[in-house]
Amino acid sequence: MDINRFRMDLFRRRCRTNVGEGFQSRPRDVAIRAGLALMMLLAVLFIALPVASLFVRSYSGITLQTVQNPMVREALVLSLATSGLATLVAVIMGTPIGYINARYGYPGRELIDSLIDLPVVLPPAVAGIALLMAFGRMGVLGQHFSAWGVDIAFTTAAVVAAQIFVASPFYIRQARTSFESVDPVYENAARTLGASEIYAFRQVSLPLAINGLISGAIMTFARSLGEFGATIMFAGNFQGRTQTMPLAIYTAMQGDLYVSLCLALILVAFSFAVIAAVKILTRGRYRNAGN
Amino acid sequence: MLEIDIHSSLRDFELEVSLRVKRGEMLMLMGENGCGKTTVLNSVAGLFTPGRGEIILDGRILFDSRERINLPPAKRRVGYVFQNYALFPHMTVLDNVAFGLCSQGIPRYEAERRAKGQLQAFDLWEVRQARAFQISGGQKQRTALARALAIQPELLLLDEPLSALDITKQGAMRQELQERVKECDVPSVMVTHDPRDVAQIGDRVCLLERGKVVRCSPAEEIASWGMGPGGLSCRWRRGSSPGKVGL
Numbered sequence: 001m002d003i004n005r006f007r008m009d010l011f012r013r014r015c016r017t018n019v020g021e022g023f024q025s026r027p028r029d030v031a032i033r034a035g036l037a038l039m040m041l042l043a044v045l046f047i048a049l050p051v052a053s054l055f056v057r058s059y060s061g062i063t064l065q066t067v068q069n070p071m072v073r074e075a076l077v078l079s080l081a082t083s084g085l086a087t088l089v090a091v092i093m094g095t096p097i098g099y100i101n102a103r104y105g106y107p108g109r110e111l112i113d114s115l116i117d118l119p120v121v122l123p124p125a126v127a128g129i130a131l132l133m134a135f136g137r138m139g140v141l142g143q144h145f146s147a148w149g150v151d152i153a154f155t156t157a158a159v160v161a162a163q164i165f166v167a168s169p170f171y172i173r174q175a176r177t178s179f180e181s182v183d184p185v186y187e188n189a190a191r192t193l194g195a196s197e198i199y200a201f202r203q204v205s206l207p208l209a210i211n212g213l214i215s216g217a218i219m220t221f222a223r224s225l226g227e228f229g230a231t232i233m234f235a236g237n238f239q240g241r242t243q244t245m246p247l248a249i250y251t252a253m254q255g256d257l258y259v260s261l262c263l264a265l266i267l268v269a270f271s272f273a274v275i276a277a278v279k280i281l282t283r284g285r286y287r288n289a290g291n
Numbered sequence: 292m293l294e295i296d297i298h299s300s301l302r303d304f305e306l307e308v309s310l311r312v313k314r315g316e317m318l319m320l321m322g323e324n325g326c327g328k329t330t331v332l333n334s335v336a337g338l339f340t341p342g343r344g345e346i347i348l349d350g351r352i353l354f355d356s357r358e359r360i361n362l363p364p365a366k367r368r369v370g371y372v373f374q375n376y377a378l379f380p381h382m383t384v385l386d387n388v389a390f391g392l393c394s395q396g397i398p399r400y401e402a403e404r405r406a407k408g409q410l411q412a413f414d415l416w417e418v419r420q421a422r423a424f425q426i427s428g429g430q431k432q433r434t435a436l437a438r439a440l441a442i443q444p445e446l447l448l449l450d451e452p453l454s455a456l457d458i459t460k461q462g463a464m465r466q467e468l469q470e471r472v473k474e475c476d477v478p479s480v481m482v483t484h485d486p487r488d489v490a491q492i493g494d495r496v497c498l499l500e501r502g503k504v505v506r507c508s509p510a511e512e513i514a515s516w517g518m519g520p521g522g523l524s525c526r527w528r529r530g531s532s533p534g535k536v537g538l
Binding site: 188 | 373
């Protein structure tokens, strides 16, 4: 108790503030606190109000008929299927990349790492045109595909490609961070116990990094689900084939607003679920056994 | 017998170590932090590749730079107790002890049967379903040793196995550790900072200074080594020549 009192005294002296009389009574401090509270309130309102408005406006207009609209149904199915596939590809491709970049140094690692992150900062329209230049009918690779009768642009495959391009960096970045957070001593222990590198990865590194990997995959799925710019540039906007939910919202806005609102609400619900899932998964990490 | 003759350029100094450890003998390695003790253990375990030299265990070459032989850690049959035990936190105590057996391709039921015997011998059967982070310091230490011994190693390496324990528990654990290690009858190398570990567990003690073995003596002579306020004094080092230290 004495030590705690001493620490408090020290803290007060350092702050040059007397807790009993200073902080709360000064008008300037009160004004700063009020200002901060107001800024916080405005920020929360700025985010919450548009989302709340979606619900308010939808309440009167959305019917069962709206939900059963073929445009809604097809966009939902297409979005879930393409986002799921894009996430699967990102996980299969990104897990080894994340692990290698976390554990091994090689020439050009930082360059490759920056390249992987590029789509995150690239405007989606630029990503779309870049994909078109690579895989379009006259693109660098696409012209060779075309010669074999395989067209990628403006197909469902293009939707998946756009989603992988834009969203996979989220997974790869998270995978690297997750593997970096696993102490290499566990892998070393596994290897001295007779485990091959692959066995040690499968039994030790992967389970210890799994929470981070799952949250990375969820973020990738969410980003894929919301992808718009690159998709419309590279895959077009064909209902049932390339028209994902964001594209359907955009299209429906010009016709039936309630279809658009219905799709928007579904995406909001997904986004909430994603945030909740990521928070739950990143909460319970394993503690270091040795400490 | 374990024969270590290695040379490597570390960041701050040259590591140049030559040691022999007989079957059933416990060699204690002492020295200041960062003098290369753990690097020696890691070299023997295959977790660090020395620049040149050789490591031979009972005539089996683990590492030979001239012959370009460098067995992976999994093939060396070395039991290693890490400083903070490195118990797998996502596994139970039972899974930790059975891990080495499973990774060698032994069927799960057989691995668990053997692990059960090991856990009973180490008085860990009651906590077999607990996660590694849920057990006490002493139980962690015993689990780490049980896990290392479950693979029936031909060599035992211990990196400060008692340092993470409460000082009141160290005496009893020291006694237990000594008995367990003696039962194995394999060459053992233990890194420690504590002269009491040397006196009670060790057969021989060597002191490392900036990557060189500067003194070796029977463990019971540790009491005659000078003790300064910060631990071992350096007075006696003058006149002692670094280099090959055999039996």
